[in-house]
Structures are given as structure tokens and as C-alpha cells.
Amino acid sequence: MPRKKTVLASGHAKDIATSWANERPDLDPLDYLLHIYWIRIARIVERAADQRSKTMFGISTSELRVLLALRRAGGNYSRRPTELFRALLVSSGAITKNVDRLAALGFVKRQPDPADKGGFLIQLTARGKQIADKLMTELVASSILSRKSISLTRSERKAMVKFCERILLDLEVNDDETTP
Numbered sequence: 710m711p712r713k714k715t716v717l718a719s720g721h722a723k724d725i726a727t728s729w730a731n732e733r734p735d736l737d738p739l740d741y742l743l744h745i746y747w748i749r750i751a752r753i754v755e756r757a758a759d760q761r762s763k764t765m766f767g768i769s770t771s772e773l774r775v776l777l778a779l780r781r782a783g784g785n786y787s788r789r790p791t792e793l794f795r796a797l798l799v800s801s802g803a804i805t806k807n808v809d810r811l812a813a814l815g816f817v818k819r820q821p822d823p824a825d826k827g828g829f830l831i832q833l834t835a836r837g838k839q840i841a842d843k844l845m846t847e848l849v850a851s852s853i854l855s856r857k858s859i860s861l862t863r864s865e866r867k868a869m870v871k872f873c874e875r876i877l878l879d880l881e882v883n884d885d886e887t888t889p
Contacts, residue, residue, distance in 0.1 A: 757853040779833045780841035787832035
């Protein structure tokens with residue numbers, strides 16, 4: 710059965726667009742609304758995910774992201790700290806703080822890096838892998854952006870994923886070019 714479309718009749722998104730159009734009619738809304746909407750969507754999604762992960766597993770979304778980054782690494786589910794902070798776009802200090810908390814919970818452990826005498830790897834424990842799998846299952850089942858929660862058809866969600874992938878590729882190439 711086709712999903713009913715939601716019409717943007719009122720609400721914050723419409724208010725934002727209308728306000729900026731009134732205040733800055735010289736600007737093309739397509740040049741700024743996507744940015745504003747994504748930031749707002751990201752904050753709503755982050756807040757919901759943070760509440761869910763704290764309630765279910767006692768960890769924050771930043772800690773959750775570390776677990777999921779290790780889980781998707783495959784193999785022995787380990788990565789160097791540098792790989793983690795680059796993959797998650799956070800500082801090395803943030804990774805250290807998250808790893809310390811996750812290690813205290815028994816979700817990760819530090820292991821000597823066989824390829825680097827002074828280095829170490831962050832590795833998921835069996836318990837950490839179990840939690841990461843539960844988190845991913847929960848994310849799919851009850852995400853604020855799931856097909857149950859938003860009024861996009863499967864085809865529209867596929868298109869959005871493709872658009873987001875293209876945008877990320879463009880932004881990541883530009884970011885790689887400007888990062889020293």
C-alpha cells in the first residue's frame with residue numbers, strides 16, 4: 710500500500726524558508742535551505758539516538774559510533790586510534806575519552822599493534838560485538854529516519870541515500886584536499 714505523502718503546510722521548516730525568503734530575497738533558497746535543514750535533521754536524529762542508546766545500553770551516541778566503527782571493520786574488529794578519529798571525524802582526545810569509557814564497560818580493549826612497536830589497536834570485546842549488533846538491529850528497527858517514521862517511499866529513500874552519498878563524496882574529496 711503506498712504511503713501517504715506529507716505536505717509541508719506549516720512548521721519549523723516552512724517558517725525557516727519563509728523567514729529567510731523575506732529577510733534575504735536576494736539569495737537563492739537552494740543555496741542555504743539544504744544546509745539549514747540538514748543541521749536541524751541531524752540535531753533531531755542525534756538527540757533521539759542519544760536518548761535511545763543511553764536508555765538501552767548506558768552509552769552516548771559518540772561511544773555508539775566508536776562501537777559501530779569497530780564492528781564494521783570486520784576481521785578481528787579492531788582499528789588504530791588514528792583510523793577511528795579519521796573515520797568518525799573527531800579529535801584524538803574524543804576517541805581517547807570514548808575508548809576509556811567503553812573499556813571500563815568491557816566493550817573494547819586496547820591491544821598491542823603487531824605492525825607498530827609502540828602503537829596499539831582498539832578492539833571490540835565479545836560483549837562489545839554483541840552490543841554493537843544489538844545497537845545496529847535497534848537502529849534499523851526503530852530509527853527516527855526509518856520507513857515507519859518518515860513519509861518517504863522506498864524509492865524516495867533510495868534516491869536520498871544516493872544523493873547523500875554523492876554529496877559526501879564531493880565534500881570528502883574537498884576536505885581531503887584542504888586537510889594538511
